[in-house]
Amino acid sequence: MATTPSSITGRSLVAGTGEGLLLYAEVGLSFWGGVDSSSGEVIDRHHPLSGERLAGRVLAIPSGRGSCTGSSVLMELISNGHAPAALVLAEPDEILTLGVLVAQIIFQRSLPVLYIGREAFAALRGTAFVRVEGASLRTFDQPPSDGWQATDELPEPPTDDHSITLGxxxxxxxxxxxxxxxxxxxxxxxxxxxxxxxxxxxxxxxxxxxxxxxxxxxxxxxxxxxxxxxxxxxxxxxxxxxxxxxxxxxxxxxxxxxxxxxxxxxxxxxxxxxxxxxxxxxxxxxxxxxxxxxxxxxxxxxxxxxxxxxxxxxxxxxxxxxxxxxxxxxxxxxxxxxDAQRKARLRVELPALGALDDAFYPLLGHHIGALAGSRIPLVVGLERARPSLDDLKAFGAAFATTSAAPMFHIAGITPEALDPTQVVEPGEALPLERIGLDELLASWRELNSAGNRPVDLVALGNPHFSLSEFARLAQLCQGRQKHPEVALAITCGRTVLEQARQAGYLAPLEAFGATLITDTCWCMLGAPVIAPGVRSLMTNSGKYAHYGPGLAGRPVHFASLAECVEAACSGTASGRLPTWLAPAPPEENPLDV
Structure with missing residues (x-):
């Protein structure tokens, strides 16, 4: 018999009723790349809910994160009957809310979305069963036996809000x-x-x-x-x-x-x-x-x-x-x-760094995105590193994978943070996170999920390759050929592909044995590009290293572009740590000689 329920009042983002066993996580979830749109299974292998199915459960997460396509996946789940019974959030989320609203318009199907704030959200931990009715949430130790059922009727559309100025x-x-x-x-x-x-x-x-x-x-x-x-x-x-x-x-x-x-x-x-x-x-x-x-x-x-x-x-x-x-x-x-909403809400300080390669920036973006959550960070410590536009592209893609924030600032680098004081509210002391090399090493190991498996496929171009990335790859592949049992494929846009062709970058890549794919990207690619016999993939993308295990169903090696080319030639990942991440050898003690 259920105990007396406790009640929480929040803000209804989408009205409705629903109840079910609670599926709770303290980590945001990207529905695109994180949830199978045909079954409702959580496929983000880095997420604490990995392997769980959403259908009929009340899903409680702080917010969405990652891809904007999460709204499409949620709409798909509502359409095919594999959606949660209700969605409970610690903070408002436009991506998930919009997916429900579009399902109402096109399919006349819906589910309640309730925002309750961080404190009330944390109190849900350990709850067994939840019932959502409009702006109200009740918790139970076990399913109640009062015969209540969710209604199939859609909520009434909101009345016109004349507080918005219309032209x-x-x-x-x-x-x-x-x-x-x-x-x-x-x-x-x-x-x-x-x-x-x-x-x-x-x-x-x-x-x-x-x-x-x-x-x-x-x-x-x-x-x-x-x-x-x-x-x-x-x-x-x-x-x-x-x-x-x-x-x-x-x-x-x-x-x-x-x-x-x-x-x-x-x-x-x-x-x-x-x-x-x-x-x-x-x-x-x-x-x-x-x-x-x-x-x-x-x-x-x-x-x-x-x-x-x-x-x-x-x-x-x-x-x-x-x-x-x-x-x-x-x-x-x-x-x-x-202007006011573009200010930094978190300061991130980096450790002293040696010479960096291109694997540093996607790794750092992935790590800082997880620290930032929905807060816009100000990253301090790269002033002398002078990252390229390709480095910022790789950083941003990985950051967007693990964060819900719409932007970042890098002191002395990104345009609004050339003077870092301009992205901080006057007199405001930002929360501070200091990153150590040991933490970056833990993130490196997280992205390298393939262990010592051989490399069967090298996946490049997530996001799509730039012209300068083509130039660098052509230089690395010049005069070489890949291993006959390893595939290397690059995704890019049509415009950049033609620019690379005109610049002469494609000839050495085609001689190397690379496959060029336009229009689509690795987050959408499966068989036969990823052949059934592929045991593991390798990439220089922090974004794909995160999503790949769930989307492709294979573990991933993550490393620099140069290491990816070496693996394409040998069929194995070296497993070497980059010099900026490898611990320095201990100094020799003369007394031990």
């Missing part, structure tokens, strides 16, 4: 004067603005769409519904990497059950007026935004790079909110669109 265009969009798709888009933009506490909207100059990744039938149905409603983007819009190489998926041996709908999804977004860019690194295109430009970008690494390195202004927009804003040209004026 003539906003009202015209909302009234349906620009068509059904634009009307629905404006309704969702305003709903998210209300949830975020925005009081105004802002014009955006461009968009980058992440929702073109195929997560299952629901993602295609969503895009095709918008096309049916007459959707047309109002601002220049690029597309993220899709789930297949659209020009070559048949040649690569991709199963038509994936290739056809994934390609059709890309076509649907192009029918709305988006550019056929198909890259997860839109900052490498000539259309990259300038400092101070208000934009709407999704894809977590792109968001972090745009804010941190380019100085443009965007939130970490969820899949589907990105296209809704592209259809209206209007975004909530909140978060990193505002």
């Amino acid at each position: 003539d265009l906003d009202r015209a969009l909302l009234d349906g004067q620009h068509g059904k798709a634009a009307q629905v888009a404006m309704q969702v933009v305003l709903r998210m603005a209300q949830l975020q506490g925005a009081t105004a909207l802002v014009d955006v100059t461009q968009a980058h769409i992440d929702g073109c990744i195929y997560t299952g039938p629901a993602s295609l149905r969503f895009a095709q519904q918008l096309v049916h409603w007459g959707a047309a983007v109002r601002v220049p819009t690029t597309l993220n990497a899709i789930s297949v190489d659209q020009r070559r998926w048949r040649q690569l041996g991709i199963d038509p059950e994936l290739g056809e709908p994934a390609s059709a999804l890309g076509d649907a977004y192009m029918a709305m007026g988006a550019t056929q860019s198909f890259t997860c690194a839109p900052y490498l295109l000539d259309s990259a935004p300038k400092a101070g430009e208000q934009i709407v970008w999704a894809e977590s690494n792109a968001v972090v790079y745009a804010n941190s390195v380019l100085g443009a202004r965007t939130l970490k927009y969820p899949d589907y909110l990105d296209i809704f804003i592209a259809l209206t040209g209007r975004a909530p004026l909140i978060g990193c669109h505002l």
Whole structure:
């Protein structure tokens, strides 16, 4: 018999009712790369809930993290019946909330999302059973026997919030004067603005769409519904990497059950007026935004790079909110669109460092992302290292994998932190984290999950390769050939591929035996590119070293680009620690000689 329940009152982000056994974790979860969209299994092998299934459970996590595609995965789970019964958060999360809202619109299915704050969230630890009703949560030691059941009725839509200032265009969009798709888009933009506490909207100059990744039938149905409603983007819009190489998926041996709908999804977004860019690194295109430009970008690494390195202004927009804003040209004026919300909330100090290689930056980004959580960090100690744009790209991608924050600052390096005092509120003492080499070594071992397994596949280009990365790889491969039993594949955007061809970088790579894949990225690649006989992979990407074990189902070796090339030639990972991470040999004691 259940004990008397305790009650918690929070803020309902999506109304509704649901109950179930509690699935609790103190670590945020990226639904993309962390949850299987067809089964609801947690596949992030670094997460404490790894192997658990979400269906019918009340999932309690501090927030989401990582990829913007989490909204698409949650929508897919709601559509196919493998979603949690309810979602309880320690802090609001736009990515997960948006996935539920879109499921309401397209599939007329939903689940309650409740934000309760950190203190109440911590009190849930050890709870067995939870019931969510609107803004109320009750806990039980065991399932109650009162016969209560969740209702199948959808919650009533929120009433119009007139606290948000609307212009003539906003009202015209909302009234349906620009068509059904634009009307629905404006309704969702305003709903998210209300949830975020925005009081105004802002014009955006461009968009980058992440929702073109195929997560299952629901993602295609969503895009095709918008096309049916007459959707047309109002601002220049690029597309993220899709789930297949659209020009070559048949040649690569991709199963038509994936290739056809994934390609059709890309076509649907192009029918709305988006550019056929198909890259997860839109900052490498000539259309990259300038400092101070208000934009709407999704894809977590792109968001972090745009804010941190380019100085443009965007939130970490969820899949589907990105296209809704592209259809209206209007975004909530909140978060990193505002000066005050771009300030650092955490100071991270690095230890003394020796000569660094390119493996340092993705490792550091992965480590700091986990420390930062949703806080924007100020990293101190790289002033003399002078990281390149490729280093910042690798840092940001790994940071975005483990953090929910939309940007970072590096003292003396990133544009807003050239003077570090400018990214700290006057008089504010930031919380401080000092990182030791022993902590970085622990993160290195975490990313190196493959042990002493042989290397069967080297995976490069997560995020997509830049022209300078092609130049470096061509230099490393010049005059050499890979081991016949090892595959090496590089993912990149079409634009950069043609630039590399014209620069003469592809000839030595093709002679080496590399495979070049455009349009898609390693987070979407499976068989046959990752052949059934592959026992382990190797990468220089901190992002893919994190996601790979769950997405590819294989352990991963992580190291520098040069070490990846050596492994492609030998079939083995050296296992050597980089010099900046290896402990210094003890000084010889003359008395011992």
